[in-house]
Amino acid sequence: MTDPRRLDLALRVAMPAVIAAAALAAWEALVRLYEVPAYLVPAPSEVARTLVADWSILGPSLVVTLRTTLAAFAVAVVLGTLTAFLFVQSRWIELALFPYAVLLQVTPIVAIAPLVIIWVKDIQTALVVCAAIVAIFPVISNTTLGLRSVDPGLAALFRMYRASRLQQLVRLRIPSAAPYFFGGLRIASGLALIGAVVAEFVAGTGGHAGGLAYQILQAGYQLNIPRLFAALLLVTLAGIALFAAMVGISKLALAHWHESELVAER
Protein backbone atom coordinates (compact mmCIF):
# COMPACT_ATOMS: atom_id res chain seq x y z
CA MET A 1 0.00 0.00 0.00
CA THR A 2 1.13 3.57 -0.69
CA ASP A 3 1.48 5.95 2.19
CA PRO A 4 -1.99 7.56 2.50
CA ARG A 5 -0.44 10.96 3.22
CA ARG A 6 1.49 10.91 -0.05
CA LEU A 7 -1.51 9.71 -1.97
CA ASP A 8 -3.62 12.44 -0.39
CA LEU A 9 -1.12 15.14 -1.36
CA ALA A 10 -0.74 13.77 -4.88
CA LEU A 11 -4.51 13.80 -5.38
CA ARG A 12 -4.78 17.31 -4.00
CA VAL A 13 -2.28 18.57 -6.56
CA ALA A 14 -3.14 16.27 -9.46
CA MET A 15 -6.91 16.68 -9.56
CA PRO A 16 -7.05 20.49 -9.89
CA ALA A 17 -4.06 20.35 -12.28
CA VAL A 18 -5.90 17.97 -14.60
CA ILE A 19 -8.94 20.26 -14.61
CA ALA A 20 -6.78 23.31 -15.31
CA ALA A 21 -4.92 21.58 -18.14
CA ALA A 22 -8.16 20.45 -19.75
CA ALA A 23 -9.74 23.90 -19.48
CA LEU A 24 -6.64 25.64 -20.89
CA ALA A 25 -6.41 23.18 -23.76
CA ALA A 26 -10.08 23.68 -24.63
CA TRP A 27 -9.70 27.46 -24.40
CA GLU A 28 -6.62 27.43 -26.65
CA ALA A 29 -8.31 25.13 -29.15
CA LEU A 30 -11.53 27.19 -29.30
CA VAL A 31 -9.68 30.47 -29.75
CA ARG A 32 -7.60 29.00 -32.60
CA LEU A 33 -10.49 27.17 -34.20
CA TYR A 34 -12.76 30.21 -34.40
CA GLU A 35 -9.86 32.66 -34.87
CA VAL A 36 -11.08 34.86 -32.02
CA PRO A 37 -9.17 38.18 -32.13
CA ALA A 38 -6.78 38.75 -29.19
CA TYR A 39 -8.58 42.02 -28.24
CA LEU A 40 -11.67 39.95 -27.39
CA VAL A 41 -10.29 36.77 -25.84
CA PRO A 42 -6.59 36.05 -26.01
CA ALA A 43 -5.41 32.45 -26.09
CA PRO A 44 -3.65 31.15 -22.98
CA SER A 45 -0.40 30.96 -24.89
CA GLU A 46 -0.78 34.63 -25.84
CA VAL A 47 -1.40 35.55 -22.17
CA ALA A 48 1.70 33.60 -21.11
CA ARG A 49 3.78 35.32 -23.77
CA THR A 50 2.55 38.76 -22.64
CA LEU A 51 3.28 37.91 -19.03
CA VAL A 52 6.91 37.24 -19.90
CA ALA A 53 7.23 40.12 -22.36
CA ASP A 54 5.61 42.71 -20.07
CA TRP A 55 7.21 41.45 -16.88
CA SER A 56 9.17 44.70 -16.51
CA ILE A 57 5.80 46.47 -16.17
CA LEU A 58 3.74 43.81 -14.43
CA GLY A 59 6.40 42.64 -11.94
CA PRO A 60 6.75 45.98 -10.11
CA SER A 61 2.94 46.31 -10.09
CA LEU A 62 2.67 42.91 -8.45
CA VAL A 63 5.13 44.03 -5.80
CA VAL A 64 3.11 47.21 -5.17
CA THR A 65 -0.15 45.31 -4.79
CA LEU A 66 1.43 42.63 -2.61
CA ARG A 67 2.98 45.25 -0.38
CA THR A 68 -0.39 46.94 0.12
CA THR A 69 -2.02 43.55 0.76
CA LEU A 70 0.54 42.37 3.29
CA ALA A 71 0.56 45.68 5.14
CA ALA A 72 -3.25 45.67 5.29
CA PHE A 73 -3.26 42.04 6.39
CA ALA A 74 -0.78 42.76 9.17
CA VAL A 75 -2.80 45.75 10.35
CA ALA A 76 -6.03 43.70 10.24
CA VAL A 77 -4.49 40.82 12.22
CA VAL A 78 -2.97 43.03 14.89
CA LEU A 79 -5.96 45.36 15.32
CA GLY A 80 -8.48 42.56 14.91
CA THR A 81 -6.82 40.39 17.53
CA LEU A 82 -6.51 43.30 19.96
CA THR A 83 -10.18 44.12 19.42
CA ALA A 84 -11.12 40.50 20.08
CA PHE A 85 -9.16 40.52 23.35
CA LEU A 86 -10.93 43.74 24.27
CA PHE A 87 -14.31 42.14 23.50
CA VAL A 88 -13.74 39.13 25.73
CA GLN A 89 -12.57 41.31 28.59
CA SER A 90 -16.06 42.62 29.08
CA ARG A 91 -19.47 41.81 27.74
CA TRP A 92 -20.29 45.53 27.86
CA ILE A 93 -17.48 46.50 25.53
CA GLU A 94 -18.53 43.80 23.10
CA LEU A 95 -22.20 44.82 23.21
CA ALA A 96 -21.24 48.44 22.62
CA LEU A 97 -18.70 47.93 19.84
CA PHE A 98 -19.62 44.76 17.98
CA PRO A 99 -22.37 46.42 15.89
CA TYR A 100 -19.74 48.82 14.53
CA ALA A 101 -17.52 45.93 13.50
CA VAL A 102 -20.52 44.53 11.61
CA LEU A 103 -21.19 47.95 10.12
CA LEU A 104 -17.63 48.04 8.82
CA GLN A 105 -18.15 44.60 7.34
CA VAL A 106 -21.45 45.21 5.54
CA THR A 107 -20.63 48.63 4.07
CA PRO A 108 -19.18 48.08 0.58
CA ILE A 109 -15.57 49.16 0.41
CA VAL A 110 -16.10 50.86 -2.96
CA ALA A 111 -18.44 53.24 -1.15
CA ILE A 112 -16.00 54.08 1.64
CA ALA A 113 -12.81 54.08 -0.38
CA PRO A 114 -13.27 57.54 -2.02
CA LEU A 115 -13.76 59.09 1.42
CA VAL A 116 -10.71 57.36 2.84
CA ILE A 117 -8.66 58.46 -0.13
CA ILE A 118 -9.77 62.05 0.36
CA TRP A 119 -9.18 62.01 4.14
CA VAL A 120 -5.85 60.23 4.16
CA LYS A 121 -3.26 62.35 2.38
CA ASP A 122 -0.80 59.59 1.53
CA ILE A 123 -2.37 57.44 -1.17
CA GLN A 124 -0.42 54.32 -0.20
CA THR A 125 -1.62 54.62 3.39
CA ALA A 126 -5.16 55.17 2.17
CA LEU A 127 -5.04 51.95 0.15
CA VAL A 128 -3.76 50.03 3.17
CA VAL A 129 -6.54 51.46 5.32
CA CYS A 130 -9.21 50.40 2.81
CA ALA A 131 -7.86 46.88 2.45
CA ALA A 132 -7.50 46.52 6.23
CA ILE A 133 -11.15 47.56 6.70
CA VAL A 134 -12.18 44.71 4.41
CA ALA A 135 -9.91 42.15 6.05
CA ILE A 136 -10.41 42.92 9.72
CA PHE A 137 -13.87 41.49 10.35
CA PRO A 138 -13.11 37.76 10.09
CA VAL A 139 -10.14 38.25 12.41
CA ILE A 140 -12.31 39.99 15.00
CA SER A 141 -15.24 37.62 14.84
CA ASN A 142 -13.25 34.38 14.66
CA THR A 143 -10.82 35.31 17.39
CA THR A 144 -13.61 36.50 19.66
CA LEU A 145 -15.50 33.26 19.09
CA GLY A 146 -12.33 31.28 19.76
CA LEU A 147 -11.47 33.11 22.94
CA ARG A 148 -14.98 32.38 24.19
CA SER A 149 -14.95 28.71 23.13
CA VAL A 150 -13.21 27.42 26.20
CA ASP A 151 -14.20 23.96 27.44
CA PRO A 152 -16.24 24.76 30.59
CA GLY A 153 -14.68 21.79 32.39
CA LEU A 154 -11.18 23.10 31.75
CA ALA A 155 -12.26 26.58 32.80
CA ALA A 156 -13.54 25.12 36.09
CA LEU A 157 -10.27 23.25 36.52
CA PHE A 158 -8.23 26.41 36.05
CA ARG A 159 -10.44 28.24 38.54
CA MET A 160 -10.05 25.40 41.03
CA TYR A 161 -6.28 25.65 40.81
CA ARG A 162 -6.53 29.42 41.23
CA ALA A 163 -4.99 30.28 37.90
CA SER A 164 -4.31 34.01 37.51
CA ARG A 165 -5.97 35.89 34.67
CA LEU A 166 -2.72 35.85 32.75
CA GLN A 167 -2.31 32.10 33.22
CA GLN A 168 -5.87 31.52 32.05
CA LEU A 169 -5.22 33.66 29.01
CA VAL A 170 -1.91 32.09 28.02
CA ARG A 171 -2.55 28.48 28.95
CA LEU A 172 -6.25 28.16 28.23
CA ARG A 173 -7.84 30.90 26.18
CA ILE A 174 -5.17 31.42 23.56
CA PRO A 175 -4.67 27.70 22.79
CA SER A 176 -8.45 27.22 22.66
CA ALA A 177 -8.76 30.15 20.28
CA ALA A 178 -5.91 29.14 17.99
CA PRO A 179 -7.92 26.99 15.51
CA TYR A 180 -10.53 29.75 15.14
CA PHE A 181 -7.84 32.41 14.79
CA PHE A 182 -6.13 30.54 11.96
CA GLY A 183 -9.48 30.02 10.25
CA GLY A 184 -9.91 33.80 10.43
CA LEU A 185 -6.46 34.34 8.93
CA ARG A 186 -7.31 32.26 5.87
CA ILE A 187 -10.34 34.37 5.09
CA ALA A 188 -8.63 37.65 5.97
CA SER A 189 -5.64 37.04 3.70
CA GLY A 190 -7.89 36.68 0.66
CA LEU A 191 -9.99 39.67 1.68
CA ALA A 192 -6.89 41.83 2.14
CA LEU A 193 -5.93 41.17 -1.48
CA ILE A 194 -9.45 41.87 -2.72
CA GLY A 195 -9.55 45.03 -0.63
CA ALA A 196 -6.21 46.20 -1.99
CA VAL A 197 -7.26 45.65 -5.61
CA VAL A 198 -10.65 47.31 -5.14
CA ALA A 199 -9.04 50.30 -3.43
CA GLU A 200 -6.53 50.60 -6.28
CA PHE A 201 -9.43 50.61 -8.74
CA VAL A 202 -11.16 53.39 -6.84
CA ALA A 203 -7.92 55.37 -6.59
CA GLY A 204 -7.81 55.06 -10.37
CA THR A 205 -5.01 55.95 -12.72
CA GLY A 206 -4.64 59.58 -11.85
CA GLY A 207 -0.99 60.34 -11.23
CA HIS A 208 -0.28 57.30 -9.10
CA ALA A 209 1.77 54.58 -10.82
CA GLY A 210 0.19 51.76 -8.98
CA GLY A 211 -0.44 48.12 -8.60
CA LEU A 212 -2.09 45.42 -10.64
CA ALA A 213 -5.48 47.11 -10.68
CA TYR A 214 -3.83 50.15 -12.22
CA GLN A 215 -2.36 47.91 -14.94
CA ILE A 216 -5.75 46.30 -15.53
CA LEU A 217 -7.38 49.72 -15.90
CA GLN A 218 -4.64 50.98 -18.23
CA ALA A 219 -4.71 47.83 -20.33
CA GLY A 220 -8.48 48.17 -20.60
CA TYR A 221 -8.26 51.76 -21.86
CA GLN A 222 -5.63 50.70 -24.40
CA LEU A 223 -7.55 47.57 -25.41
CA ASN A 224 -4.40 45.62 -24.52
CA ILE A 225 -6.47 42.61 -23.56
CA PRO A 226 -3.60 40.08 -23.29
CA ARG A 227 -1.91 42.28 -20.69
CA LEU A 228 -5.21 42.69 -18.87
CA PHE A 229 -5.48 38.92 -18.67
CA ALA A 230 -1.87 38.61 -17.56
CA ALA A 231 -2.43 41.10 -14.71
CA LEU A 232 -5.60 39.28 -13.75
CA LEU A 233 -3.67 36.03 -13.69
CA LEU A 234 -1.12 37.58 -11.34
CA VAL A 235 -3.85 38.73 -8.95
CA THR A 236 -5.27 35.23 -8.88
CA LEU A 237 -1.88 33.60 -8.36
CA ALA A 238 -1.10 36.03 -5.55
CA GLY A 239 -4.39 35.09 -3.87
CA ILE A 240 -3.66 31.39 -4.16
CA ALA A 241 -0.15 31.85 -2.79
CA LEU A 242 -1.48 33.81 0.20
CA PHE A 243 -4.07 31.17 0.93
CA ALA A 244 -1.50 28.38 0.68
CA ALA A 245 0.80 30.26 3.03
CA MET A 246 -2.01 30.58 5.58
CA VAL A 247 -2.82 26.88 5.30
CA GLY A 248 0.85 26.09 5.86
CA ILE A 249 1.12 28.32 8.92
CA SER A 250 -2.03 26.86 10.41
CA LYS A 251 -0.73 23.36 9.79
CA LEU A 252 2.53 24.15 11.50
CA ALA A 253 0.77 25.54 14.53
CA LEU A 254 -2.01 22.98 14.95
CA ALA A 255 -0.77 19.77 13.36
CA HIS A 256 0.09 18.03 16.60
CA TRP A 257 -3.33 18.25 18.17
CA HIS A 258 -6.23 19.76 16.26
CA GLU A 259 -8.73 17.59 14.37
CA SER A 260 -8.80 19.92 11.36
CA GLU A 261 -5.13 19.25 10.63
CA LEU A 262 -5.03 15.53 11.28
CA VAL A 263 -4.86 13.18 8.33
CA ALA A 264 -8.11 11.27 8.16
CA GLU A 265 -7.86 7.62 9.11
CA ARG A 266 -8.91 5.22 6.44
Add this chain to the structure above:
Amino acid sequence: MNLAEQAQRSVAPSPAVLTARGAAKTYPGGVRALEPVDLEVREGEFVTLIGPSGCGKSTLLRILAGLAAPSGGEIRWWGGGADRLGEPGRHLSFVFQDPTLMPWASVAANVRLPLDLARRARGESDPRVAAALGLVGLGGFESSYPRQLSGGMQMRVSIARALVTDPDLLLMDEPFGALDEITRARLDADLLALWSRRRLTVVFVTHSIYEAVFLSTRVLVLSARPGRIVGEVAIDAPFPRGDAFRVSTGFAGFCQRLSDLLAQASATGAVGA
Protein backbone atom coordinates in the same frame (compact mmCIF):
# COMPACT_ATOMS: atom_id res chain seq x y z
CA MET B 1 -5.98 -0.45 61.29
CA ASN B 2 -6.58 -2.86 64.18
CA LEU B 3 -9.63 -3.10 66.37
CA ALA B 4 -8.13 -1.11 69.24
CA GLU B 5 -7.35 1.76 66.90
CA GLN B 6 -10.81 1.60 65.45
CA ALA B 7 -12.35 1.74 68.93
CA GLN B 8 -10.17 4.70 69.79
CA ARG B 9 -11.24 6.46 66.65
CA SER B 10 -14.89 6.14 67.49
CA VAL B 11 -14.22 7.58 70.97
CA ALA B 12 -12.26 10.58 69.74
CA PRO B 13 -13.61 11.34 66.25
CA SER B 14 -11.14 12.84 63.82
CA PRO B 15 -11.66 16.44 62.74
CA ALA B 16 -14.21 17.30 60.08
CA VAL B 17 -12.73 17.93 56.67
CA LEU B 18 -15.88 18.76 54.80
CA THR B 19 -19.13 20.07 56.22
CA ALA B 20 -22.24 20.82 54.18
CA ARG B 21 -25.19 22.47 55.87
CA GLY B 22 -28.40 22.67 53.90
CA ALA B 23 -26.50 22.70 50.61
CA ALA B 24 -29.10 22.83 47.81
CA LYS B 25 -28.98 23.55 44.12
CA THR B 26 -31.57 24.85 41.71
CA TYR B 27 -30.14 25.46 38.24
CA PRO B 28 -31.06 28.62 36.38
CA GLY B 29 -34.15 27.66 34.45
CA GLY B 30 -35.70 26.08 37.51
CA VAL B 31 -34.28 22.52 37.47
CA ARG B 32 -34.22 21.48 41.14
CA ALA B 33 -31.18 19.18 41.15
CA LEU B 34 -30.51 18.93 44.86
CA GLU B 35 -32.66 19.20 47.98
CA PRO B 36 -30.88 20.63 51.06
CA VAL B 37 -28.14 18.19 52.04
CA ASP B 38 -26.43 17.95 55.42
CA LEU B 39 -23.18 16.08 55.32
CA GLU B 40 -20.03 15.78 57.34
CA VAL B 41 -16.92 14.01 56.13
CA ARG B 42 -14.19 13.42 58.68
CA GLU B 43 -10.50 13.10 58.16
CA GLY B 44 -9.50 9.71 56.81
CA GLU B 45 -13.02 8.75 55.74
CA PHE B 46 -13.80 7.25 52.34
CA VAL B 47 -17.37 8.32 51.60
CA THR B 48 -19.14 7.16 48.46
CA LEU B 49 -22.30 8.64 46.94
CA ILE B 50 -24.55 6.39 44.93
CA GLY B 51 -27.93 7.09 43.38
CA PRO B 52 -29.90 6.83 40.16
CA SER B 53 -28.56 8.60 37.07
CA GLY B 54 -29.39 12.31 37.00
CA CYS B 55 -30.12 12.46 40.73
CA GLY B 56 -27.60 15.20 41.41
CA LYS B 57 -24.43 13.35 42.44
CA SER B 58 -22.18 15.36 40.15
CA THR B 59 -23.96 18.51 41.22
CA LEU B 60 -23.35 17.73 44.90
CA LEU B 61 -19.72 16.83 44.27
CA ARG B 62 -19.08 20.05 42.35
CA ILE B 63 -20.58 22.01 45.21
CA LEU B 64 -18.44 20.09 47.70
CA ALA B 65 -15.39 21.02 45.59
CA GLY B 66 -16.30 24.70 45.53
CA LEU B 67 -16.58 24.48 41.74
CA ALA B 68 -20.23 25.54 41.80
CA ALA B 69 -21.95 27.76 44.32
CA PRO B 70 -24.91 26.17 46.13
CA SER B 71 -28.15 28.08 45.71
CA GLY B 72 -28.74 27.59 49.43
CA GLY B 73 -26.78 26.54 52.51
CA GLU B 74 -23.03 26.57 52.94
CA ILE B 75 -19.92 24.43 52.69
CA ARG B 76 -16.90 24.53 54.99
CA TRP B 77 -13.53 22.94 54.34
CA TRP B 78 -11.53 22.23 57.48
CA GLY B 79 -13.89 24.68 59.16
CA GLY B 80 -12.94 27.48 56.74
CA GLY B 81 -14.18 29.01 53.53
CA ALA B 82 -13.13 28.36 49.95
CA ASP B 83 -10.58 31.16 50.12
CA ARG B 84 -8.42 29.10 52.48
CA LEU B 85 -8.28 26.09 50.18
CA GLY B 86 -4.79 25.48 48.83
CA GLU B 87 -3.10 26.41 52.11
CA PRO B 88 -0.79 23.72 53.48
CA GLY B 89 -2.84 20.74 54.66
CA ARG B 90 -5.87 22.02 52.75
CA HIS B 91 -5.22 20.74 49.26
CA LEU B 92 -8.27 19.61 47.34
CA SER B 93 -8.31 17.74 44.05
CA PHE B 94 -11.20 16.90 41.81
CA VAL B 95 -11.55 14.23 39.14
CA PHE B 96 -14.25 15.15 36.65
CA GLN B 97 -16.68 12.66 35.16
CA ASP B 98 -15.03 13.40 31.76
CA PRO B 99 -11.25 13.40 31.38
CA THR B 100 -11.23 17.22 30.82
CA LEU B 101 -7.72 17.32 29.36
CA MET B 102 -6.12 20.04 27.28
CA PRO B 103 -6.00 18.57 23.74
CA TRP B 104 -3.07 20.78 22.76
CA ALA B 105 -0.84 19.63 25.59
CA SER B 106 1.05 16.37 26.02
CA VAL B 107 0.12 13.91 28.75
CA ALA B 108 3.01 15.14 30.90
CA ALA B 109 2.00 18.78 30.43
CA ASN B 110 -1.59 17.94 31.34
CA VAL B 111 -0.56 16.21 34.54
CA ARG B 112 1.90 18.99 35.37
CA LEU B 113 -0.74 21.72 34.98
CA PRO B 114 -1.61 22.14 38.69
CA LEU B 115 2.09 22.44 39.55
CA ASP B 116 2.72 24.85 36.67
CA LEU B 117 -0.18 27.01 37.79
CA ALA B 118 1.34 27.04 41.29
CA ARG B 119 4.62 28.11 39.61
CA ARG B 120 6.64 25.14 40.77
CA ALA B 121 10.04 24.65 39.16
CA ARG B 122 10.35 21.95 36.53
CA GLY B 123 13.07 20.24 38.54
CA GLU B 124 10.59 19.71 41.33
CA SER B 125 7.50 18.95 39.27
CA ASP B 126 8.90 16.52 36.68
CA PRO B 127 9.66 13.70 39.15
CA ARG B 128 6.20 14.16 40.69
CA VAL B 129 4.57 13.96 37.26
CA ALA B 130 6.47 10.77 36.50
CA ALA B 131 5.47 9.29 39.85
CA ALA B 132 1.78 10.18 39.37
CA LEU B 133 1.76 8.67 35.87
CA GLY B 134 3.44 5.54 37.19
CA LEU B 135 0.75 5.27 39.84
CA VAL B 136 -1.99 5.06 37.19
CA GLY B 137 0.08 2.74 35.00
CA LEU B 138 0.84 5.26 32.26
CA GLY B 139 4.61 5.51 32.58
CA GLY B 140 6.09 5.95 29.10
CA PHE B 141 3.13 7.92 27.71
CA GLU B 142 4.50 11.31 28.82
CA SER B 143 4.87 12.73 25.33
CA SER B 144 1.63 11.34 23.87
CA TYR B 145 -1.29 13.62 23.17
CA PRO B 146 -4.73 12.96 24.68
CA ARG B 147 -6.27 12.10 21.30
CA GLN B 148 -3.79 9.24 20.97
CA LEU B 149 -5.11 7.57 24.13
CA SER B 150 -8.19 5.47 24.74
CA GLY B 151 -11.01 6.88 26.86
CA GLY B 152 -9.92 4.88 29.88
CA MET B 153 -6.31 6.00 29.51
CA GLN B 154 -7.42 9.62 29.28
CA MET B 155 -9.37 9.13 32.49
CA ARG B 156 -6.25 7.79 34.17
CA VAL B 157 -4.30 10.85 33.01
CA SER B 158 -6.92 12.98 34.67
CA ILE B 159 -6.54 10.94 37.89
CA ALA B 160 -2.77 11.40 37.74
CA ARG B 161 -3.33 15.15 37.42
CA ALA B 162 -5.46 15.08 40.57
CA LEU B 163 -2.85 13.10 42.50
CA VAL B 164 0.17 15.12 41.43
CA THR B 165 -0.57 17.89 43.94
CA ASP B 166 -0.56 15.39 46.79
CA PRO B 167 -4.08 16.36 47.88
CA ASP B 168 -5.52 16.01 51.38
CA LEU B 169 -9.09 15.78 50.11
CA LEU B 170 -9.87 13.97 46.88
CA LEU B 171 -13.25 14.24 45.17
CA MET B 172 -13.83 11.78 42.35
CA ASP B 173 -16.82 11.67 40.01
CA GLU B 174 -17.18 8.14 38.56
CA PRO B 175 -13.46 8.01 37.79
CA PHE B 176 -13.39 4.36 36.80
CA GLY B 177 -16.70 4.20 34.95
CA ALA B 178 -15.02 3.89 31.54
CA LEU B 179 -12.59 1.14 32.50
CA ASP B 180 -12.72 -2.60 32.11
CA GLU B 181 -13.36 -4.78 35.17
CA ILE B 182 -9.71 -5.84 35.65
CA THR B 183 -8.19 -2.36 35.35
CA ARG B 184 -10.92 -1.01 37.54
CA ALA B 185 -10.24 -3.56 40.29
CA ARG B 186 -6.54 -2.77 40.08
CA LEU B 187 -7.10 0.98 40.31
CA ASP B 188 -9.58 0.46 43.16
CA ALA B 189 -6.89 -1.42 45.08
CA ASP B 190 -4.28 1.23 44.25
CA LEU B 191 -6.62 3.98 45.37
CA LEU B 192 -7.25 2.21 48.69
CA ALA B 193 -3.51 1.72 49.22
CA LEU B 194 -2.91 5.40 48.53
CA TRP B 195 -5.77 6.37 50.79
CA SER B 196 -4.46 4.46 53.79
CA ARG B 197 -0.82 5.38 53.17
CA ARG B 198 -1.51 9.10 52.90
CA ARG B 199 -4.49 9.24 55.27
CA LEU B 200 -6.42 10.82 52.43
CA THR B 201 -10.02 11.85 52.75
CA VAL B 202 -12.03 10.77 49.73
CA VAL B 203 -15.52 11.53 48.47
CA PHE B 204 -16.31 9.21 45.59
CA VAL B 205 -19.20 8.81 43.16
CA THR B 206 -19.94 5.53 41.43
CA HIS B 207 -22.78 3.56 39.92
CA SER B 208 -21.27 0.28 41.03
CA ILE B 209 -22.53 -1.03 44.35
CA TYR B 210 -19.61 -3.48 44.47
CA GLU B 211 -17.07 -0.74 44.02
CA ALA B 212 -18.80 1.36 46.67
CA VAL B 213 -18.71 -1.47 49.23
CA PHE B 214 -15.14 -2.44 48.41
CA LEU B 215 -13.74 1.09 48.75
CA SER B 216 -15.79 2.92 51.32
CA THR B 217 -15.98 3.40 55.03
CA ARG B 218 -19.45 4.86 54.49
CA VAL B 219 -21.90 4.88 51.58
CA LEU B 220 -24.62 7.51 51.13
CA VAL B 221 -27.62 6.77 48.96
CA LEU B 222 -29.26 9.64 47.09
CA SER B 223 -32.86 9.62 45.88
CA ALA B 224 -33.85 10.32 42.29
CA ARG B 225 -34.01 14.00 41.30
CA PRO B 226 -34.18 16.22 43.23
CA GLY B 227 -31.43 14.41 45.11
CA ARG B 228 -31.46 14.06 48.86
CA ILE B 229 -29.68 11.61 51.15
CA VAL B 230 -32.14 8.82 51.88
CA GLY B 231 -29.87 6.18 53.35
CA GLU B 232 -26.50 5.60 54.84
CA VAL B 233 -24.57 2.36 55.28
CA ALA B 234 -21.36 2.17 57.29
CA ILE B 235 -19.08 -0.41 55.71
CA ASP B 236 -17.32 -1.41 58.92
CA ALA B 237 -15.16 -4.16 57.44
CA PRO B 238 -11.49 -3.92 58.42
CA PHE B 239 -8.71 -2.66 56.20
CA PRO B 240 -6.63 -3.60 54.29
CA ARG B 241 -9.27 -5.14 52.07
CA GLY B 242 -8.17 -7.60 49.45
CA ASP B 243 -9.75 -9.91 46.97
CA ALA B 244 -10.87 -12.14 49.84
CA PHE B 245 -13.17 -9.34 50.99
CA ARG B 246 -14.86 -9.21 47.58
CA VAL B 247 -16.08 -12.78 47.92
CA SER B 248 -16.90 -12.75 51.67
CA THR B 249 -20.44 -13.08 53.01
CA GLY B 250 -20.05 -9.72 54.76
CA PHE B 251 -19.44 -8.10 51.36
CA ALA B 252 -22.54 -9.71 49.90
CA GLY B 253 -24.58 -8.50 52.87
CA PHE B 254 -23.50 -4.87 52.38
CA CYS B 255 -24.25 -5.09 48.68
CA GLN B 256 -27.72 -6.46 49.40
CA ARG B 257 -28.52 -3.63 51.82
CA LEU B 258 -27.32 -0.99 49.38
CA SER B 259 -29.17 -2.56 46.52
CA ASP B 260 -32.42 -2.50 48.54
CA LEU B 261 -31.87 1.13 49.55
CA LEU B 262 -31.14 2.07 45.95
CA ALA B 263 -34.30 0.38 44.70
CA GLN B 264 -36.30 2.27 47.32
CA ALA B 265 -34.55 5.52 46.48
CA SER B 266 -35.34 5.19 42.79
CA ALA B 267 -38.97 4.38 43.53
CA THR B 268 -39.60 7.26 45.98
CA GLY B 269 -37.82 9.70 43.69
CA ALA B 270 -39.92 8.66 40.73
CA VAL B 271 -43.12 9.34 42.68
CA GLY B 272 -41.83 12.63 44.07
CA ALA B 273 -40.48 14.00 40.78
